[in-house]
Amino acid sequence: MPDAIPLQPPALRIENLTVRFRRRNLDVAAVNGVSFSLARGETLTILGESGSGKSVSLKALMGLLPNYARTEGQVWLDGRSVLDMPPAELAKLRGGAISMIFQEPMAALDPVYTIGAQIAETIVQHEGIGRGAAMKRALDLLDHVKIPSAARRLKNYPHELSGGMRQRAMIALALACSPSVLLADEPTTALDVTVQIQILLLLRQLQEELGMAIVFVTHDVGAAAEISDRIAVMYAGRFVETATAREIMRTPKHPYTQGLLSSTVHGGLRGRVLETIQGSPPNLAQLPPGCAFAPRCRYAADICTTGEVPVTIAPTGAMVRCVRAVPVPAQEVPA
């Protein structure tokens, strides 16, 4: 039950979020109990491979899932509970206090309206100010996301912009009503490296100026290291490890995190056989009992496949969901 709201509520707090997709005889557990909280100005990256439930989690927060999805749990945005809101109120929130950017800007922007018209429409809708004033704000926003010759670009249609520019336009649209939380779903994945780093730097800078909280979803360890304060590693619908970016990159505790980092290729590994995680991710319609990673884990023991996996939380706040993290220090396990 909701306890007394602290003086400064976190920008976003999530308790035990679960999402199941139910259709006919299919029951897919996409998200299985995700909890985290995020302060203003903080960036949490959800790092995971395809099918781990990272994008579904974001869409659940925005209420963007299809009607056969069953979402449970609690979500508080600036201290207000979101999931039980009536649709009209939720619609006010979307694009207002919470907004989202996507991997594919062409799918997020409307092809038949100019960039300026789309940004202005959002502002008019949420803040009820006049069109002229909204257009002026749109121009400021395009300047803010460093689109060159912004006044001209305001009148452009999405197809007239390059890939990186479209991504910037989508970010401007998302920031139009100064959200307190920005959800970013793989926004740099489809971009070239030289453009990707520009967008990562832009997001970091915008966050410094505007102070919103960012939930950044990616499968790319490099992008995660560049942008996050904290990283949550997701596997089969659960966070298996959460810690500061530094801790995750330097001393990963969960065998999956370790495997993910060691199978991330870089030139230093030349001439060596890559350490890989064997097998492939589990079928979410038939999750194995106990730890979902156990069938691929090199340290798996009998205890891993029976019952719930205990969660260990270090004094620093770092969380690991692994039986090995509980009794003995990690070094005692043979490599």
Add this chain to the structure above:
Amino acid sequence: MSAFTTSDPRDRGGPAQPLLTVEGLRKHFPVRGGLLNRQVATVQAVDDVSFSVRKGETLGIVGESGCGKSTTARLLMRLIEPDAGDVVFDGDPVGDRHGITVNAMRRQMQMVFQDSYSSLNPRMTMAESIAYAPRMHGVSARESLSRAEDLLAQVGLNPRQYARRYPHELSGGQRQRVNIARALALEPRLVILDEAVSALDKSIEAQVLNLLSELKARFNLTYLFISHDLNVVEYVSDRVLVMYLGRVVETGPVESIYARPRHPYTRALFASKPTLDPDRRTTEMPLTGDPPNPINPPSGCRFRTRCSFAQAVCAELVPPLAAPLDGQDDGGAHLVACHVPAAQEAMALHA
């Protein structure tokens, strides 16, 4: 890794002769439009590209989207006709009266594409897909099917479990293994891997990269590895070719390219790589803006519009691919296309 050891009966020119030599390859695509559907512009997708691939090595081609790396691969396979350029396969000019036919070359040169799903026929089982090319080249049905099952085992898929499955019944990583098996069905000597691991999850990508290096040793293969992923290219390649807007800007041994890049673009490309260290994050943008449109690319050096070292000469003359101006060319292996000595110097110091 690059040593060419066992003697191959198909080897004609000996180890010193490059397996593939490409000279002046060019492809300009017309852009049509307007009232009479006339040609209104040209995409200069590949412009005067020359390189060679040595026997047993892996040559990596890197560059951003639109730089012409995939078009180069398709031109080599003759999936599209080049406008100009010569391709010589182990001493034999391809498509030339005195050389070998395109078909004969394709038997020795095969390709794996990025999209593992769309490159397989959805109505063929895995074994049928792999057996298809040998069948077309005259191998009996029974023989080619048994070869297909053998190849499935070679790429780590149990033939009893997978031979009769259809593409939609496999995961992305498994499908890419099948595509690799299919590419090997004609026992090629050169395999072109066009972003072959780019669509895979990291844990699966590492598995497939290990597989590729095993197969290379086992079947005596030479790889042309095309990717936008700088880390993967550094890991797999012996030599690297960097492309920008349809031209080669720099080439050389992987150590020398990554440790001492001379071209401002190569340097910016590498500097754009995320650092993997939260304490040493990138603080400055190596480049601003997107790559220009390959329709009407800049005159002279195509990188000059984004280059902080650009001078008047860069707009006038196309810089030739030549030894670095500091004279340290790694025995003639390192070549760079840049006019400006100061730029090359600054780049090498930076790295």
